[in-house]
Amino acid sequence: MTTESTECCKSTDSADSTECCKSCPLTHLGYFYAALLLRIWLAVRAIQTGLEKYVGTVGSDQPVMIDGKPNVHGLTAATNIKEYALSHYHGVPEGLFKKFATEPLMRLPGPIEDGLKNIYKSMGGKINGEKLADAPAAWEKFMQEPVMLNMYNLVLGPALLVLGFTILFGIASRTSLFLLGLLYISLTWGLILIKQDDGISWLGIHMILVVMALMLAKYNSFCLLKKW
Amino acid sequence: MINRRDFLAKTAAGAGAGLVLGTPGLLSAASTGSPSNKLNVALIGHGKQGQVLFESMKNIPGLHFQAVCDIWEYNRKIAVGHVRALQKHTPKDYENIEDLLANEKGLDAAVIATPDFWHSPHTVKCLEAGLNVYCEKMMSNTIDGARAMVKAMEKSGKLCQIGHQRRSNPRYRFTLDQLINGNKICGQIVNANAQWNRAVKSSQNIAYAEKLTIKQDILTKYGFKDMHQFMNWRFFRDLSGGAISDLGAHQIDIFNWFLGAVPKSVYATGGNSYFTQREHFDNVMALFDYDTPQGQVRAFYQVLTTTSSGGGYWESFMGTEGTIKISENSATTEIFKEASPAPKDPNAPKDPNEKASSLSWDNLVQRGFLGRKAAPVVAPVAGGVTDSRVSAPPEGFSLPGELNKPPHQPHLENFFASVRGEAKLNCDARHAFLSEAPIYFVNPSALSKQPIVFTPEQLSV
Numbered sequence: 246m247t248t249e250s251t252e253c254c255k256s257t258d259s260a261d262s263t264e265c266c267k268s269c270p271l272t273h274l275g276y277f278y279a280a281l282l283l284r285i286w287l288a289v290r291a292i293q294t295g296l297e298k299y300v301g302t303v304g305s306d307q308p309v310m311i312d313g314k315p316n317v318h319g320l321t322a323a324t325n326i327k328e329y330a331l332s333h334y335h336g337v338p339e340g341l342f343k344k345f346a347t348e349p350l351m352r353l354p355g356p357i358e359d360g361l362k363n364i365y366k367s368m369g370g371k372i373n374g375e376k377l378a379d380a381p382a383a384w385e386k387f388m389q390e391p392v393m394l395n396m397y398n399l400v401l402g403p404a405l406l407v408l409g410f411t412i413l414f415g416i417a418s419r420t421s422l423f424l425l426g427l428l429y430i431s432l433t434w435g436l437i438l439i440k441q442d443d444g445i446s447w448l449g450i451h452m453i454l455v456v457m458a459l460m461l462a463k464y465n466s467f468c469l470l471k472k473w
Numbered sequence: 474m475i476n477r478r479d480f481l482a483k484t485a486a487g488a489g490a491g492l493v494l495g496t497p498g499l500l501s502a503a504s505t506g507s508p509s510n511k512l513n514v515a516l517i518g519h520g521k522q523g524q525v526l527f528e529s530m531k532n533i534p535g536l537h538f539q540a541v542c543d544i545w546e547y548n549r550k551i552a553v554g555h556v557r558a559l560q561k562h563t564p565k566d567y568e569n570i571e572d573l574l575a576n577e578k579g580l581d582a583a584v585i586a587t588p589d590f591w592h593s594p595h596t597v598k599c600l601e602a603g604l605n606v607y608c609e610k611m612m613s614n615t616i617d618g619a620r621a622m623v624k625a626m627e628k629s630g631k632l633c634q635i636g637h638q639r640r641s642n643p644r645y646r647f648t649l650d651q652l653i654n655g656n657k658i659c660g661q662i663v664n665a666n667a668q669w670n671r672a673v674k675s676s677q678n679i680a681y682a683e684k685l686t687i688k689q690d691i692l693t694k695y696g697f698k699d700m701h702q703f704m705n706w707r708f709f710r711d712l713s714g715g716a717i718s719d720l721g722a723h724q725i726d727i728f729n730w731f732l733g734a735v736p737k738s739v740y741a742t743g744g745n746s747y748f749t750q751r752e753h754f755d756n757v758m759a760l761f762d763y764d765t766p767q768g769q770v771r772a773f774y775q776v777l778t779t780t781s782s783g784g785g786y787w788e789s790f791m792g793t794e795g796t797i798k799i800s801e802n803s804a805t806t807e808i809f810k811e812a813s814p815a816p817k818d819p820n821a822p823k824d825p826n827e828k829a830s831s832l833s834w835d836n837l838v839q840r841g842f843l844g845r846k847a848a849p850v851v852a853p854v855a856g857g858v859t860d861s862r863v864s865a866p867p868e869g870f871s872l873p874g875e876l877n878k879p880p881h882q883p884h885l886e887n888f889f890a891s892v893r894g895e896a897k898l899n900c901d902a903r904h905a906f907l908s909e910a911p912i913y914f915v916n917p918s919a920l921s922k923q924p925i926v927f928t929p930e931q932l933s934v
Contacts, residue, residue: 309874311651311841318650319643319883320874 273464280461284412287458290451291409291425298402301333302326336401337394337435344439345394351438353393361392397431404428412458415468419459426455510893513539513580515604517570517595518587519552520545522609526586526636527555529882533889540577542567544695545703547685568691570595574602581605582892584885588706589713590696593618596633596902597625605632607888610726611718612905614711616913616931619906623934626902632891634898635905637726638884639801644876648799649731651842656833658808658843659792662765665728665772667788669720673747676755676778679704708751715753716776717743717915720786726908727788727799728761728772736761736772736911738926743919747779755779759915795834796867801880806872808843810834812865834870844871906934 302325308315309322337345345351352358408428411421429451436444465471514536516523520543530536541552541564549566556564567573574580583599585592585608593613599606606626612619612635626633639645652658678701686700696712697703706712707719714722729735739761743754756777763770787800796809837843846869876883890896910932914925 306875306877309841311873313841316647316651316841316874318647319876320647320872321643321877322874323877 276461276464277466280458280464281466283454283458283461284415284418284465287422287425287451287454288409288413291405291412293409295402295405295409296329298336298405299329299331299334301328301330303328334402336398341435341439342394342398345435348438351394358392401428415465416470417473418465418468418471419462420473422455422459422462426452426459429455510535511537512582512889512892513537515539515573515577515580515583515599516541516552516556516564517543517573517583517585517599518591519543519548519555520586523548523584523586524551524555525879526584526607526609526881526885527552529879529885530584531559532878532882533886536889537562538564539580540565540567540573542570542573544568544691545685545687570598574598574604582607582889585609589718590614590618590706590711593621596622600625600629600631600633603629603631605888605892607634607636607885608902609636610905610909611714611722611912612902612909614713614718616910619902619909619913620934623902623906632888632898633902634884634888634891635900635902635909636881636884637723637900637905637908638881639723639727640730640900641884641887642801642876642880643883644803644806644872644874645727645799647874648797648872652797652808653731653790656837656842658795658810658834658837659790659797660794660811661767662732662770662790662792663768664791665732665770665789666774666791667724667728667772667786668775668777668783669716669724669786670775670777670781670783671720671779671785672781673779675781676748678708708748708753710752713753714912715757715916716755716778717741717757717759718909718912721757721759721774721776721915722909722912724786724788725759725761725772725774725912726905728763728774729908729911731788731790732763732765732770732772734763734765734770735907735932736763736927738762738924739911739914739918740924741915741918742922743916754916754919757915757919759918761911799872803872803875807846808870808872809867810870812867834868838870841873844873845869846871903934907932 305324305326306321307324309320310316335342353361404424405428408421408425410416412418412425429448433445433448433452436442436448512535514530516527516538519527519541523543530538538556538560541549541556543549543552543566546568549568553564553566556562565573565577567576580602582605583595585595585599585606587595587609589611590613592608592611593615596606596608600622608622612622622633653662681700681704687703689699692699692703697706702709702712707715713719739759741757741759743757745751745754746756748755756775756779758773758775761772761774763772784805785800785802787798787802787805789796789798792811794811796811798805798807798809800806834843838845884899887896887899891898911927914927914931918925
C-alpha cells in the first residue's frame with residue numbers, strides 16, 4: 246500500500262509545508278474526509294447494485310400452523326426467500342429488457358453484428374437455437390438477439406462490481422471513477438431511449454457525485470494503486 | 474420442527490381419511506407388493522384433459538407409464554413423446570383399448586380421460602381386466618352408464634376414483650373440516666350459490682388442421698359422426714351432458730359434499746342464447762332444494778358459456794353468521810363474517826358442541842384458522858342518511874394457505890396412494906354417483922320446464 250509521508254505534518258506551519266503536504270490527510274482533513282466519504286458512497290452504490298443483479302427468489306412452502314402445529318390437510322403457505330446466486334443473474338431487469346429489445350438503436354450496425362455472429366458460428370454456436378456442447382456458455386448468452394443488449398446485459402453487473410471494488414480499495418481511482426461515469430452515461434442513454442425522465446435525473450445526481458469525487462481525487466489516501 | 478417431507482407424508486395420510494358425501498373414502502387396495510412400489514399405468518385418452526392429468530402425474534413418484542391409448546394418432550404421438558421425455562422409455566401405443574388390455578401385462582392402473590360417453594365402457598373394461606381406475610368426471614353421459622361403473626367397481630373389488638379433484642384439494646378439505654364443520658363459522662348454512670361463467674371466446678368450437686383429420690371409418694367405429702363432432706363432443710347430446718355436466722358437475726358436487734346431503738328436487742331452465750346451433754344449452758340455471766341436518770338449504774347454480782361476468786367460477790356457502798366463497802382459484806376465495814350475527818333463539822335446544830360465535834373469529838385468526846383482510850371501506854351515503862334496512866358491510870377474512878401443486882395432483886396422489894394401500898379414496902365411484910345423480914336431471918327439467926322431485930330409485934344405483 247502506498248503510504249503518505251507524515252514528516253512534514255509534524256510542523257504544518259513550516260515554510261515549505263504548503264508544497265510538501267498537498268496530499269497530506271492532516272493538512273486538508275476536510276477534503277480528505279470528503280474524498281473518502283464520496284469514494285465509499287460511490288463504491289457501496291456500485292457494489293450493492295452489482296450484487297443485486299444476482300438476486301432471485303426461491304419459493305418455499307411451509308405448512309400452515311394451526312394452534313402452533315402443522316395442519317393435517319396439507320395446506321401450505323408460500324414464502325419467497327431472497328437469494329444471491331450466479332444462476333439468478335439479470336443485468337437489465339426483465340421489464341426494461343423487453344422495452345429495450347424493441348429499440349432499433351439497441352442493434353449493432355449490421356456488418357459488426359454479422360461479423361460477431363460469424364465468429365460465433367465458426368466456434369460451433371447456434372443463434373437463438375439449441376446450444377451445442379462445444380459452444381462457450383458465455384458466447385451462447387452473448388449472441389442471442391438483440392446482440393448489443395445481450396452483451397450489455399451480461400457486462401453490466403460484473404462491471405459495477407469491479408468498478409465498485411476498485412474505487413473502494415483505491416485501485417486506479419481516477420480511471421475507475423471515469424469508467425463508472427461512462428457506465429452511468431450508458432444507463433442514462435438507455436433511459437432516454439425509453440423516456441424515463443425520473444431515472445435520468447437520478448443518474449444525473451450520480452454523475453455529479455462522480456465528478457466531485459474526481460475533483461477531490463488528489464486528496465484521496467489509503468489507495469492500493471495511486472497511479473491513474 | 475417438522476420438515477416439509479414429514480409434513481407431506483403426514484398430510485397425505487390425513488387426506489386419505491374418509492368422508493361420505495361428506496364421508497367418502499371407502500376403499501383402498503391391498504399393497505401392490507412391489508419392492509419399489511412402482512405402479513404401471515395406462516393412459517386412456519390423451520387429449521386436452523388427459524394432458525392436464527399427465528402434467529400432474531409427472532410430479533408423483535413411482536409411476537411408470539407403460540402404455541397409451543387414443544383413437545387419434547396425433548394425440549398418441551403427443552402421449553408417447555410426453556412419456557419418453559419423462560421416463561426415457563417409449564410406451565406402447567394403441568388405438569383400441571381392447572388391444573391394450575389384451576396385450577399389456579402387469580398394469581396396475583388406468584387413467585381415463587376420454588369423451589364422457591366412453592367413460593363408462595372404458596372404466597368397466599379396465600375394472601373387469603383387474604385394473605384400478607381413475608376416471609374423469611362426469612362419470613358418464615347417462616345415469617345408467619354411471620350405475621354400471623359403480624357395479625363394476627364393486628364386483629371387481631378394484632378401485633375406481635372419479636375426477637372430482639376438489640375432494641382432495643387441501644383448501645376445500647380444510648374449509649369443510651375446520652371452518653364449516655369444526656368451527657361452524659357460517660353458523661347455519663341457509664343458501665348456497667355457485668357459478669361457472671365463461672366468455673364466448675373461451676367457448677368457441679375447437680378447430681383442427683385438415684391434414685390431421687381422422688379417417689371416417691375410425692371416427693364411425695368410435696361413435697363420432699365426423700371430425701368436428703370428435704373435436705367438439707361436449708356440444709352434442711348423445712355424447713355429453715353439456716355445460717351442466719362439463720363444468721357444473723364439479724361444483725354441484727361441492728354443494729352435496731359440503732352440505733352433507735343430496736338434493737330432494739331440481740328446477741332448471743336453459744336455452745341457447747348465443748350458440749344457437751348447438752344441441753346443448755349454452756346457458757343453464759338450476760335451483761336445488763336440500764333438507765340438511767341444519768335445515769332447509771336452497772342452492773342456485775348457473776353455468777353460462779356466453780359471459781365471464783361475476784368472476785369466473787366459485788362456490789359460495791351463505792350462513793347466518795358468515796359466508797365462505799371458495800374456488801380452485803385462490804384469488805376468488807373470500808370469507809365474510811356477518812356484521813351483526815344472528816340473535817340466538819332462546820328456545821333453541823342447547824348444543825354442547827356449539828362454539829361461542831362472538832369471540833371465535835378473532836380467536837380463529839390468532840390460532841391460524843383464518844387470515845384477516847383489510848377492513849371494509851364504507852362509502853359515505855348521499856344525504857348522510859343510511860337506510861336502516863341495509864346491512865353493514867361484512868368483515869373479510871381469508872383462507873390461511875394455498876395449494877402448492879396443480880389442482881388435479883392431490884386427487885391423483887390420493888388415488889395412487891390408495892392403489893398402494895396407503896390411503897382411502899376420496900371420491901370412489903359410489904360416492905361420486907350419489908353426488909352426480911341429481912345432475913342427470915337438470916337438462917330434463919330445463920327441457921320440460923318442470924321441477925323434478927327425486928325419488929329414491931332415481932338417485933340410487
